[in-house]
Amino acid sequence: MSTQVDRGTDGARIARVTDPSSLELRGVTKLFGEGPLATPVVQDCSFTLESGKLTAMIGPSGCGKSTIAFLVAGFERPTRGEVLLDGQAVSQPSHERLLIFQETALMPWLTTYENVMFGPKMRRAANKDTKRRAEELLERVGLREFRDKYPLQLSGGMQRRAELARALINDPKVMVLDEPFRGLDAMTRVLMQEYYSALFEEGGRTSLFITTDIDEAIFLADRLLIMTNLPARVREVIDVDLPRPRDKEEVLVSERANEIKEQAFDVLHEEALKSFAGGNKAAADFVEAYTRRQETTD
Amino acid sequence: MEMETRPEGQATEATEQGVPGTDQREVARTDGYQGAREARVGQSVQAPMAPVTGWALRRRKLRKALTGPAGRRGALGVVAFIALWQVVTKLDEWVGPQVPLVGALPAPSDVVLRLFELVATGGFWSSWYLSFGRVMWGFAFAMLVGIPFGLLMATSATAKRLLFPPFEVLRPIPPLAWVPLAILFWPTQELSITFVTFLGAFFTVVMNTVGGGEQIDRRYILAARSMGANKWRMFRRVVLPATLPSIATGAVVGMGITWEVVVAAELISGGGGGGSAGGGLGFLVWNSYQGGDIAAVVVGMISLGIAGYISSILVRMASNLTMPWKRLA
Numbered sequence: 193m194s195t196q197v198d199r200g201t202d203g204a205r206i207a208r209v210t211d212p213s214s215l216e217l218r219g220v221t222k223l224f225g226e227g228p229l230a231t232p233v234v235q236d237c238s239f240t241l242e243s244g245k246l247t248a249m250i251g252p253s254g255c256g257k258s259t260i261a262f263l264v265a266g267f268e269r270p271t272r273g274e275v276l277l278d279g280q281a282v283s284q285p286s287h288e289r290l291l292i293f294q295e296t297a298l299m300p301w302l303t304t305y306e307n308v309m310f311g312p313k314m315r316r317a318a319n320k321d322t323k324r325r326a327e328e329l330l331e332r333v334g335l336r337e338f339r340d341k342y343p344l345q346l347s348g349g350m351q352r353r354a355e356l357a358r359a360l361i362n363d364p365k366v367m368v369l370d371e372p373f374r375g376l377d378a379m380t381r382v383l384m385q386e387y388y389s390a391l392f393e394e395g396g397r398t399s400l401f402i403t404t405d406i407d408e409a410i411f412l413a414d415r416l417l418i419m420t421n422l423p424a425r426v427r428e429v430i431d432v433d434l435p436r437p438r439d440k441e442e443v444l445v446s447e448r449a450n451e452i453k454e455q456a457f458d459v460l461h462e463e464a465l466k467s468f469a470g471g472n473k474a475a476a477d478f479v480e481a482y483t484r485r486q487e488t489t490d
Numbered sequence: 491m492e493m494e495t496r497p498e499g500q501a502t503e504a505t506e507q508g509v510p511g512t513d514q515r516e517v518a519r520t521d522g523y524q525g526a527r528e529a530r531v532g533q534s535v536q537a538p539m540a541p542v543t544g545w546a547l548r549r550r551k552l553r554k555a556l557t558g559p560a561g562r563r564g565a566l567g568v569v570a571f572i573a574l575w576q577v578v579t580k581l582d583e584w585v586g587p588q589v590p591l592v593g594a595l596p597a598p599s600d601v602v603l604r605l606f607e608l609v610a611t612g613g614f615w616s617s618w619y620l621s622f623g624r625v626m627w628g629f630a631f632a633m634l635v636g637i638p639f640g641l642l643m644a645t646s647a648t649a650k651r652l653l654f655p656p657f658e659v660l661r662p663i664p665p666l667a668w669v670p671l672a673i674l675f676w677p678t679q680e681l682s683i684t685f686v687t688f689l690g691a692f693f694t695v696v697m698n699t700v701g702g703g704e705q706i707d708r709r710y711i712l713a714a715r716s717m718g719a720n721k722w723r724m725f726r727r728v729v730l731p732a733t734l735p736s737i738a739t740g741a742v743v744g745m746g747i748t749w750e751v752v753v754a755a756e757l758i759s760g761g762g763g764g765g766s767a768g769g770g771l772g773f774l775v776w777n778s779y780q781g782g783d784i785a786a787v788v789v790g791m792i793s794l795g796i797a798g799y800i801s802s803i804l805v806r807m808a809s810n811l812t813m814p815w816k817r818l819a
Contacts, residue, residue, distance in 0.1 A: 265712075265716055266716070267712055267715075267716075285712070285715045285716035286716060286718070287716060287717050287718050289716070290716055290717075291712075291713075291716065293709045293712075293713070297707070297709035297710060297713050299710060299728070299731070299732075300815055301731040301732070301734070301813070301815050302815075303815075310713075310714075310717060310727075311717035311718070313723075313727070314714060314717045314718045314719040314720075314723055314727070315717065315718040342814075342815040343815075344815065362717060
């Protein structure tokens with residue numbers, strides 16, 4: 193065994209968050225457009241991201257989940273209601289609430305290392321300490337050898353890991369991941385789920401993980417928020433009481449996980465039926481697929 | 491590029507890289523998967539294949555370009571073209587009948603002879619020097635003024651509302667229509683020609699800068715905002731690098747236009763300070779035509795082609811220097 197491997201096994205862990213934050217949406221409504229044309233995208237939505245827990249939000253695509261992510265990050269302000277971080281109202285973007293976007297948003301003109309150091313540099317906090325942390329994070333996400341490569345030279349999975357490192361170095365109190373593994377091939381996606389799960393278990397940072405994939409949500413989350421169709425509201429909260437650390441294969445065959453999945457599916461189906469009546473395309477697909485599924489399993 | 495798809499080319503490349511049948515990208519990707527798995531267990535990732543970079547790579551590419559099948563075919567094409575040209579133009583001397591239309595052109599051999607005569611004169615080189623100077627000054631000022639102007643319009647809505655309408659009215663005016671005013675306005679002929687050359691590149695540079703600046707991926711801006719960037723750092727670290735590729739495109743296109751414009755401006759204005767000895771390559775072409783020296787016309791044309799090629803290489807080199815992430819090994 194070389195020394196490199198040894199260094200990898202005992203060093204380069206993500207520091208555990210000692211005092212995790214909690215975030216609350218209280219009666220949040222977000223309208224887009226003005227006057228009579230205003231359409232609610234989020235309506236009277238309330239939920240809490242409990243401290244140190246990973247909350248997964250699932251719902252059909254185009255149901256307003258990304259708007260909720262933007263509200264938490266502070267890119268959008270609620271029309272009514274409040275977003276509270278540890279009881280304090282949130283009004284603008286901050287490195288305390290970082291959003292990881294769909295697809296990669298690494299700066300293509302910066303190397304992996306420079307991308308990770310981007311946040312500290314923007315806040316004029318590029319010092320010995322943050323530089324050391326950047327190297328540690330790169331080591332932790334397995335990108336030490338790709339430190340000086342540009343994003344275009346990384347594979348899809350590497351890009352997502354670099355992005356996780358770029359967010360983590362800012363020590364956010366809350367991390368929001370908006371369908372972060374979308375666009376990855378199935379194999380990489382599974383690996384990234386396992387990878388992210390381990391990273392979360394290590395750090396214990398309050399997180400909101402937005403996805404359309406029920407299996408992904410159940411594998412990762414402590415709690416599921418099942419959203420209604422547009423306008424978005426929390427329809428149901430399901431606790432995912434599976435033991436940690438989790439193993440993808442164990443979760444796949446776990447009876448409890450399957451119960452939760454059935455429960456989630458039923459709620460999503462009801463929701464889809466409602467908006468199906470209202471002529472929603474995405475809902476129609478879901479209703480169709482759900483009916484077929486029932487036919488084959490019964 | 492083409493040779494990589496051919497079996498012979500592949501064979502040489504594979505032996506050179508030492509990895510038969512695998513390209514660089516594939517190697518990196520497999521390592522990525524391993525990275526995910528190994529890092530989870532807490533081990534570090536194996537170093538990827540050291541890629542060939544820098545001068546070694548450039549030398550290899552050049553050698554391949556010159557001696558590879560693609561290079562050989564390119565050379566064959568040029569030689570065949572010149573040979574055909576020679577035969578067509580000399581047919582009346584060698585056989586009798588003149589080939590219609592093209593037969594009246596000077597033969598390559600005549601052009602080469604005329605070239606040898608011309609390079610011995612100072613006028614030929616002063617023409618090169620003058621045209622190149624006009625193009626480079628005009629182009630440099632177009633970049634110097636056009637980039638900030640474009641960035642201003644891209645980043646400030648007020649500035650755009652104010653400046654864009656007059657800009658859009660001036661833009662469609664062909665640079666040559668500016669020649670009379672330029673001659674009246676500027677004290678010397680040299681400045682007039684340079685000014686018209688400047689206009690040729692200016693509008694293109696501005697349009698590309700504005701377009702690039704307005705199309706920056708919103709997520710870069712949002713990410714930088716949430717990480718605490720102030721206005722200046724947002725501009726310096728996000729807006730500027732994100733706009734650079736469009737600026738470079740504008741520069742390449744703009745450089746092409748300056749050469750078109752400088753030739754026409756030299757024709758109209760009569761060549762400026764150089765006099766009949768050589769007032770620029772455009773002037774050389776026109777002056778030789780009026781003197782019936784068609785071989786010199788062709789020498790001037792080929793000179794323009796070479797000059798344009800050299801300047802576009804210079805622009806590309808500059809753009810590679812400013813955007814290292816765009817030339818990935």
